Amino acid sequence: MKETSVIVVSGTPGTGKTRFARLLARKLGINYVSLTWFAMQHDLMKCYDHKRRTYVIDELGLTRELRRYLVTLKGQVLVEGHYSGRLVPKRFTGIVFVLRCDPDILKTRLKRRGYSDEKVRENVEAEVLDICLSEAIATQGSEKVTEIDTSAKPVQNCVEEALQILGGKKLKQIGRYDWLTELERKGRLDKFLTEQTVAWRRRSS
Ligand SMILES: Nc1ncnc2c1ncn2[C@@H]1O[C@H](COP(=O)(O)OP(=O)(O)O)[C@@H](O)[C@H]1O
Ligand SMILES: [Mg+2]
Numbered sequence: 117m118k119e120t121s122v123i124v125v126s127g128t129p130g131t132g133k134t135r136f137a138r139l140l141a142r143k144l145g146i147n148y149v150s151l152t153w154f155a156m157q158h159d160l161m162k163c164y165d166h167k168r169r170t171y172v173i174d175e176l177g178l179t180r181e182l183r184r185y186l187v188t189l190k191g192q193v194l195v196e197g198h199y200s201g202r203l204v205p206k207r208f209t210g211i212v213f214v215l216r217c218d219p220d221i222l223k224t225r226l227k228r229r230g231y232s233d234e235k236v237r238e239n240v241e242a243e244v245l246d247i248c249l250s251e252a253i254a255t256q257g258s259e260k261v262t263e264i265d266t267s268a269k270p271v272q273n274c275v276e277e278a279l280q281i282l283g284g285k286k287l288k289q290i291g292r293y294d295w296l297t298e299l300e301r302k303g304r305l306d307k308f309l310t311e312q313t314v315a316w317r318r319r320s321s
Contacts, residue, residue, distance in 0.1 A: 120186050122208045123194045123282075126201035126252055127215030128243040130225040132266040132274065136215060137196035139275045144192065144282075151197025154182065168235065179203050201252030201261075212252045212260050213278055216293045218267040219244050237315050244295045244308070253290070262288035 123146075125137040134150065141148035155161055158181045161171040186193070186208045195204055201212055217225070219240050226236045242248070252261045262281055266274050280286035299305040 120189045120208050121192050121210035122186065122204055123192060124200045124204050124209055124212040124252070124256070125194060125196040125215065126198060126212060126248045127266075128217070128222065128248055129198055129239050130222050130229065131215035131217040131243070132271060133196050133198065133215055135271045136213075136264075136266065136274050136278070137194055139271055140278055141194045143275060143279065144194070146192045146194055148194045148196065149185075151178070151182075151195060151200050151203070154178070154185075154197075168238075169232065170235075173199075175199070175203060179205065183208075198248060199251075201248055202255040204256075206256050209256050209260055211262065211282065211288075212256050214249045214252050214261060214263050214290075215274070216249075216263050216265045216267070217243060218265075219295050219299070221267045234315070234319075237311065241312055241315075244299070246295075249290065258290060259288075261290055263290055263292055265293060 123140070123144075125133050125140070127133050137148055137150075155171075155173050155178050158177070160174040160177045160181065162174045163172050164170075165172050182195075182203065183205055186205070192210070197203070201214065222243055223236055223240050226239055231239070249261070249263065264274050264277055277286065281288055296305065299308050
């Protein structure tokens with residue numbers, strides 16, 4: 117019988133994971149699991165962080181329940197969530213798509229979603245610093261990870277790119293998006309770093 121193979125979809129909030137994952141799962145005819153939904157189903161939301169307006173997830177519990185769930189499955193499944201790159205156990209992972217988005221476009225998407233300035237800044241910072249990509253590489257190994265930029269092409273094209281990679285028609289790629297260098301090129305790196313430092317001081321005071 118075929119072993120479980122997980123297609124992991126990670127990325128900073130707002131990069132387009134949910135839309136991408138739903139369409140990709142539908143095209144492949146496989147099940148789709150949102151880690152936020154999975155955590156809620158297993159009562160793994162530890163508490164609500166009122167300041168950051170977000171739930172804090174019991175990550176150890178989530179990894180344990182995820183392992184239990186994946187062991188019982190056979191065949192492919194898609195798991196989506198911004199911490200999926202580091203929480204899906206490596207032995208189940210077939211491939212990890214880390215979705216990327218230009219910081220300015222991400223900012224617009226998150227503002228449109230009604231996020232507070234603080235939350236927008238935190239997420240843009242995480243994107244600029246490649247947090248999801250680094251976590252995915254550290255947990256899953258660089259050979260399983262590939263990036264897809266969702267900034268300038270519709271979700272259908274992003275999914276088409278993923279299908280080409282899965283079908284071996286396109287190579288996986290990492291390190292293609294360097295938002296820090298991009299900010300420096302536009303002469304905005306100093307401003308960005310100053311804003312982050314001020315926000316960081318405010319958060320830790
Ligand atoms: N490829 C894309 N091009 C343009 N906008 C997109 C794309 N993918 C997602 N979006 C938009 O970005 C926002 C966040 O998408 P969503 O799938 O909810 O992201 P996530 O699950 O990573 O938080 C939504 O408003 C969505 O319509
Ligand atoms: Mg989502």
